[in-house]
Amino acid sequence: MFDKILIANRGEIALRVVRACREMGIQSVAVHSTADSDAMHVRMADEAICIGPPPSTQSYLSVPAIISACEISGAQAIHPGYGFLSENASFVQIVEDHDLKFIGPSAEHIRMMGDKITAKDTMKELGVPCVPGSEGGVDSVEEALKIGEDFGYPVIIKATAGGGGKGMKVANSAEEMPTAFQTARAEGKSNFGNSEVYIEKYLTLPRHIEVQIFGDGKGNAVHLGERDCSLQRRHQKVFEEAPGPAISAETRAAIGKTCADAMAKIGYSGAGTIEFLYENGEFYFIEMNTRLQVEHPVTEAIFGVDLVREQIRVAQGESLSFTQDDLKVNGHAIEVRINAERLPDFAPCPGRITQYHAPGGLGVRVDSGLYDGYSIPPYYDSLIGKLIVHGRDRPEALARLNRALGELIVDGIDTTVPLFHALLAEPDILSGDYTIHWLEEWLAKLAAK
Incomplete structure (x- = not known):
């Protein structure tokens, strides 16, 4: 049984985890930026530790700060909530390397499903129905045009590492394909550091x-x-x-x-x-x-x-x-x-x-x-x-x-x-x-x- 859990998040989801911990008789540790010092999850948790200034990159996304907060508080496990580091396989590995428990799936499964092409291939092998589309990543406009011709328009170009609607563009015709393809690649690169894209048949009224x-x-x-x-x-x-x-x-x-x-x-x-x-x-x-x-x-x-x-x-x-x-x-x-x-x-x-x-x-x-x-x-x-x-x-x-x-x-x-x-x-x-x-x-x- 965990004695103390650190919640690596903020807002309503952090408060949600605090409440679950309290019902289970587990101590909770809230982390927060200086902008969140008066937040309800900070007030409600058993302990609170400031981990940095307002920008997420310097607080809620700062792995060293979160690991340090665990060491300071004596927390044995980390609940990531959603967003921030919740689907970061590298973070999970670091947590485990510090003899802490990540409350979520393994780094292997997060990595497997975090890459959209790998996830789709895995689901196909497991018998889960998938949208018809490219086999793996698409590297050129010429290849994209061939796929559009094979499956018929409209198609949707998606960043492999995308999420939240970023890195997704619809091409309704061959004329629209070059711009949509390059835009999706650019958004993937700028938002996720990965320009690889794949293409799927675009369903019109799903x-x-x-x-x-x-x-x-x-x-x-x-x-x-x-x-x-x-x-x-x-x-x-x-x-x-x-x-x-x-x-x-x-x-x-x-x-x-x-x-x-x-x-x-x-x-x-x-x-x-x-x-x-x-x-x-x-x-x-x-x-x-x-x-x-x-x-x-x-x-x-x-x-x-x-x-x-x-x-x-x-x-x-x-x-x-x-x-x-x-x-x-x-x-x-x-x-x-x-x-x-x-x-x-x-x-x-x-x-x-x-x-x-x-x-x-x-x-x-x-x-x-x-x-x-x-x-x-x-x-x-x-x-x-x-x-x-x-x-x-x-x-x-x-x-x-x-x-x-x-x-x-x-x-x-x-x-x-x-x-x-x-x-x-x-x-x-x-x-x-x-x-x-x-x-x-x-x-x-x-x-x-």
């Missing part, structure tokens, strides 16, 4: 479906259903729900078993998410995230499990505390991401919170580090909270979300709350009839008025 898996590193793995994350802006999710409104129980069981079996074969340990595009009843693998997802609370709601607690247990060498037969879907859950952004252009809006009131009541959860008087720093992601609701079915969850949004008060800054009020008035959202293009098309129509 949904974004992701399957939550969990393994214990002993050959046991389960799935916890799927989440529909199709409502996105610039490839960033804003609204997630589980189960997916377009997925039947039979389809869920089939794709879930495929994913769980694949993870069992490789001996995967911890939480992970296998992401797909879903169109015309077919799943196409796009990537795997070897970490906890921002939207994990909707899965926790419908299955009644604590995924962070399970991460910690598995990292301690314990077996999974549940089997596939134990996992039954109960109701419907929805999460909306509350960002400190000014509409309609979604410009970041840091500043001081003059009044904050979180909604409550049956089936309502808020994951946030906000409080009255807190000043949101301008240095980090604009996510300031997540509102999660759970109901007996989708209509009840939608009604509960509408009610909870009406109770939420965040004064002093602009937020994306008005966006969700507007979305809940749209028939397509109420019926669940949307694809990954729906939100951007809807926003474009609003801007044109």
Whole structure:
């Protein structure tokens, strides 16, 4: 059993891990930049250590500072949250070299899934359905044009090391291919230090479906259903729900078993998410995230499990505390991401919170580090909270979300709350009839008025 865990993250996810540790009787250590000295995760943790100035590269991404904080505090393990160093295989290796435990998968599995070409090849071998595309990286425009001709346009060019929508460009024709190819390579190089790209058939009206898996590193793995994350802006999710409104129980069981079996074969340990595009009843693998997802609370709601607690247990060498037969879907859950952004252009809006009131009541959860008087720093992601609701079915969850949004008060800054009020008035959202293009098309129509 761990006595003390260091949380190498900030904001709501750091606070989420602090709470799990407290329930398990484990001491928590928060690390923070000078800009986050008054943050809620710093206040709530048992210990707090400043690891550098505001820039992430000098604090939350500083491996020496984080390892030093472990040595100073006596923490035996590191929980990375999501983002920052959570999917950095080199960091995991350094953690293990210092006789510390990384609460997550092995460096080998992070490295395997972090490279998109390797991940796709691995998933093919494991029997997971993939999007038709190039075999490996594509090195020239001439080769890219040949692939476009073979598969038919549109195609999408993706940076091998990409993520978060960066290094992705669509070519609708041979004429567009040279510019799209070079732009994707340039973005891959500037954002990830790797200009290699690959090409896939571009699906025109897919949904974004992701399957939550969990393994214990002993050959046991389960799935916890799927989440529909199709409502996105610039490839960033804003609204997630589980189960997916377009997925039947039979389809869920089939794709879930495929994913769980694949993870069992490789001996995967911890939480992970296998992401797909879903169109015309077919799943196409796009990537795997070897970490906890921002939207994990909707899965926790419908299955009644604590995924962070399970991460910690598995990292301690314990077996999974549940089997596939134990996992039954109960109701419907929805999460909306509350960002400190000014509409309609979604410009970041840091500043001081003059009044904050979180909604409550049956089936309502808020994951946030906000409080009255807190000043949101301008240095980090604009996510300031997540509102999660759970109901007996989708209509009840939608009604509960509408009610909870009406109770939420965040004064002093602009937020994306008005966006969700507007979305809940749209028939397509109420019926669940949307694809990954729906939100951007809807926003474009609003801007044109």
